[in-house]
Amino acid sequence: MVFTIPLFGGEFKVDFSPVSALLVLLGLWVLRRVLTVVRILGTHSAFPRIHSAFHPFRLPGALFPTLSWTTGVNWHWVRRFQTYRQSETVNLTPIISGTPWLWTSNIEVGRQVITGAHKTSFYKPASASQALLLWGMNLVAADGQMWRKHRRVVGPAFNSELYKLVWKQTAHTYRDMVRTDGWDAKDIVDVPVIQNLTTKLAFLVITSCGFGFESTWATPPKSNDNEMPVQEALRIVAETHMLMIIVPEWILHLPIPKFTAARMARDRLAAFMRDQVAERKAEVAAGNSTRADAFTMLVKANQDESSKYQLDDGELIGNIFVLLFAGHETTAHTLAGTLGFMAIHDEIQDEVVEQIISVVGTDREPEFEDYSKLEKVAAIFYESARMFPAGHVLIREAMEDTVITVPNPVGEEGSKSVPVLKGTTIVVDMVGVQYNPRYFDDPEVYRPSRWYGLPQDSELFTAFSVGPRACIGRRFATVEATCFLALLLRDWKVLPVLCNGETKEAWGARMMDANIVLTLGVHDIPLRFERRHQA
Numbered sequence: 075m076v077f078t079i080p081l082f083g084g085e086f087k088v089d090f091s092p093v094s095a096l097l098v099l100l101g102l103w104v105l106r107r108v109l110t111v112v113r114i115l116g117t118h119s120a121f122p123r124i125h126s127a128f129h130p131f132r133l134p135g136a137l138f139p140t141l142s143w144t145t146g147v148n149w150h151w152v153r154r155f156q157t158y159r160q161s162e163t164v165n166l167t168p169i170i171s172g173t174p175w176l177w178t179s180n181i182e183v184g185r186q187v188i189t190g191a192h193k194t195s196f197y198k199p200a201s202a203s204q205a206l207l208l209w210g211m212n213l214v215a216a217d218g219q220m221w222r223k224h225r226r227v228v229g230p231a232f233n234s235e236l237y238k239l240v241w242k243q244t245a246h247t248y249r250d251m252v253r254t255d256g257w258d259a260k261d262i263v264d265v266p267v268i269q270n271l272t273t274k275l276a277f278l279v280i281t282s283c284g285f286g287f288e289s290t291w292a293t294p295p296k297s298n299d300n301e302m303p304v305q306e307a308l309r310i311v312a313e314t315h316m317l318m319i320i321v322p323e324w325i326l327h328l329p330i331p332k333f334t335a336a337r338m339a340r341d342r343l344a345a346f347m348r349d350q351v352a353e354r355k356a357e358v359a360a361g362n363s364t365r366a367d368a369f370t371m372l373v374k375a376n377q378d379e380s381s382k383y384q385l386d387d388g389e390l391i392g393n394i395f396v397l398l399f400a401g402h403e404t405t406a407h408t409l410a411g412t413l414g415f416m417a418i419h420d421e422i423q424d425e426v427v428e429q430i431i432s433v434v435g436t437d438r439e440p441e442f443e444d445y446s447k448l449e450k451v452a453a454i455f456y457e458s459a460r461m462f463p464a465g466h467v468l469i470r471e472a473m474e475d476t477v478i479t480v481p482n483p484v485g486e487e488g489s490k491s492v493p494v495l496k497g498t499t500i501v502v503d504m505v506g507v508q509y510n511p512r513y514f515d516d517p518e519v520y521r522p523s524r525w526y527g528l529p530q531d532s533e534l535f536t537a538f539s540v541g542p543r544a545c546i547g548r549r550f551a552t553v554e555a556t557c558f559l560a561l562l563l564r565d566w567k568v569l570p571v572l573c574n575g576e577t578k579e580a581w582g583a584r585m586m587d588a589n590i591v592l593t594l595g596v597h598d599i600p601l602r603f604e605r606r607h608q609a
């Protein structure tokens with residue numbers, strides 16, 4: 075291709091092949107990037123810089139594992155013992171693509187950016203919650219005044235009636251699992267991937283307590299009228315959630331069975347949810363609703379609000395779905411981790427079983443009233459949440475030029491004020507916080523006793539975040555975990571399934587590997603359950 079460029083009164087002819095055109099464009103891009111990086115590196119940073127080829131959460135960086143020259147999506151896990159040695163806040167500066175972000179392992183810095191307080195200078199960018207907006211605006215994705223409106227309505231749904239239901243449903247699901255999977259006829263049960271079990275449990279509990287569905291451990295039967303059963307639709311939607319976000323709508327219409335099922339499930343569920351909202355609204359208005367699930371509680375709380383604060387049907391549905399997504403994977407990962415830790419810590423497992431027997435005995439079912447006395451059971455779950463914090467990064471952006479107060483390093487009194495420019499992203503690195511020796515002695519050690527004696531609402535459980543925007547489902551998750559673990563550990567001793575010649579220590583070291591998709595969880599763990607024969 076020949077271009078004629080008029081220059082200095084004459085004409086210059088330039089012969090451009092498509093390849094050379096591309097090379098010119100690439101050259102311009104490189105030049106622009108070099109200038110940007112020179113500008114960035116020339117700007118003073120109040121925090122030590124960590125250089126990386128790419129941004130860990132943007133393409134192409136997200137496709138790489140964490141290597142010496144670039145940070146992948148799990149870099150904060152892989153380098154959890156190194157990143158904050160010099161400073162609790164660092165400036166992660168990508169060289170080839172992406173903008174610098176501040177990462178902090180200090181919860182006091184975190185508190186200033188994540189709280190969602192009235193006069194905050196930080197907000198939760200929509201890009202941080204994109205994956206949760208598929209079903210409508212909701213508590214997790216909302217910010218500012220909108221967030222306050224959602225929290226006002228969703229908050230009251232998390233009450234003791236709901237927790238009683240969670241306890242009852244968890245016990246029911248455990249018994250159902252034992253019967254359906256034939257555990258009651260065995261003395262030893264091997265589970266190749268414990269996550270499969272904990273995910274199914276958490277899913278059934280949230281669909282029952284969140285949506286009010288009858289659930290069974292066995293696969294739901296197919297209906298005769300060709301219509302997909304709602305439970306099945308829910309299961310598919312939970313499994314294909316990421317696919318629905320990434321793939322454009324037209325691709326979902328291609329004749330690929332997985333896509334067709336995902337689309338059918340979504341449409342079936344959307345229609346069903348609209349009917350459910352209408353039905354529950356009518357029940358609540360007539361005063362004859364006897365249901366205690368979160369969905370009904372939400373509708374009730376919403377009816378009580380003045381119209382200024384009321385959520386519309388789309389927002390109600392958005393919140394019910396967000397409970398499903400925020401609630402089931404997080405709990406399942408943390409439970410899987412807890413059981414993995416039990417398998418390698420016999421002495422802790424024995425201590426916990428002793429407490430279960432002393433509180434509940436061996437003959438009766440644990441009751442919701444036992445919950446507060448099963449402190450050691452809750453503690454093994456909390457300690458797993460610390461070592462594998464499912465909500466691993468809290469991302470916020472400065473909406474104006476502002477100042478943050480940064481505590482001085484451990485051993486030095488006082489703090490310093492650091493200016494933060496509008497548009498700066500600050501990541502509260504939950505892995506960094508949970509492994510920060512300022513807050514936890516020997517952070518690499520699994521030690522549930524660090525949680526003994528703390529009040530239920532203590533802010534020291536930072537894995538669930540702090541301040542007004544802290545996890546609304548913390549008690550839900552802990553009640554579910556305590557009930558399940560009390561039942562399971564009373565009947566079964568948990569052991570690791572070792573590979574040939576592997577020691578328990580080596581198995582334990584292998585277990586300390588995190589898998590990050592949306593949430594952070596422990597890698598697949600194979601476990602053995604050996605029946606306890608109580609005297």
Ligand code: HEM
Pocket residue numbers: 188213214225396397400401402404405408459463464465466467468469537538539542543544545546547548550551
């Ligand atoms: C071990 C289990 C769990 C962990 C570690 C966990 C962790 C967290 C964290 C760190 C946040 C703060 C997120 C942010 O500010 O960006 C959060 C928020 C939230 N969590 Fe959880 N969560 C768990 C279980 C649950 C459950 C069971 C539910 C619901 C049934 C739930 C519902 C929510 C909701 C709705 C929010 C948003 C609260 C707000 O912004 O006002 N979570 N969770």
